[in-house]
Amino acid sequence: MTSGQRARVLAAHNVSRETASALDIYVEQLARWQNVKNLVGPATLSEVWHRHVADALQLLSLAPTANSWVDLGSGAGIPGLILAIAGRERQDFHVALVESNARKCAFLTETARLTRAPVTVHNGRIEAVIGKLAGADIVCARALAPLTQLLSWTEPLLKSGTVGLFPKGRDAAVELTDADREWTFARDLIPSRTDSQARIVRVTSLSRVDS
Numbered sequence: 001m002t003s004g005q006r007a008r009v010l011a012a013h014n015v016s017r018e019t020a021s022a023l024d025i026y027v028e029q030l031a032r033w034q035n036v037k038n039l040v041g042p043a044t045l046s047e048v049w050h051r052h053v054a055d056a057l058q059l060l061s062l063a064p065t066a067n068s069w070v071d072l073g074s075g076a077g078i079p080g081l082i083l084a085i086a087g088r089e090r091q092d093f094h095v096a097l098v099e100s101n102a103r104k105c106a107f108l109t110e111t112a113r114l115t116r117a118p119v120t121v122h123n124g125r126i127e128a129v130i131g132k133l134a135g136a137d138i139v140c141a142r143a144l145a146p147l148t149q150l151l152s153w154t155e156p157l158l159k160s161g162t163v164g165l166f167p168k169g170r171d172a173a174v175e176l177t178d179a180d181r182e183w184t185f186a187r188d189l190i191p192s193r194t195d196s197q198a199r200i201v202r203v204t205s206l207s208r209v210d211s
């Protein structure tokens, strides 16, 4: 089942043979480490190419010229490490991965080494690390926190020109309504290519409602 998925995902994203091999290493590493540490929902492993690889790769097409990315709460490197593997043939492409769990950071560091992915792994809390990440083109975060919390964490970046790309499930509209109580921001709701109910929220021009 995964070989059909793999072929479809690689064809849809026009991935080179070398990058495909590096993505294979990522998928193998994920399965190996899953035995030690639950990195992703166990039920999603049989659909890893669709649920995780393709879900991450779709962000690249939303910001095709962005070279500097930040991924908050990277977990097993979704989307950040997958993006770095796909972007590793591009000059100056780099992803900062922020993750508080040391075991997950060990997975990220080892898998980035094996795949030669251009990442910096920040093993720490977002609140402590975000100040060092100013100037990024894109900040993203999947399955981390409600939009209001994401905006609060990323305020320093989004106020100085970084674009937010936040994959959200079917509750995106509710999260936007909540966020509108605290924040003013421009947004696009982009349909996900991997889940017809899901949306990617693109955020720019952030300010606080009372500022």
Ligand SMILES: C[S@@+](CC[C@H](N)C(=O)[O-])C[C@H]1O[C@@H](n2cnc3c(N)ncnc32)[C@H](O)[C@@H]1O
Pocket: 040, 072, 073, 074, 075, 076, 077, 078, 079, 098, 099, 100, 101, 104, 124, 125, 126, 127, 141, 142, 143, 144
């Ligand atoms: C539900 S997982 C999602 C992981 C990945 N983004 C994905 O989509 O599969 C959330 C991750 O964020 C990390 N995390 C939660 N709060 C954090 C914080 N304040 N700073 C850094 N990492 C955090 C957790 O350790 C966990 O690995």
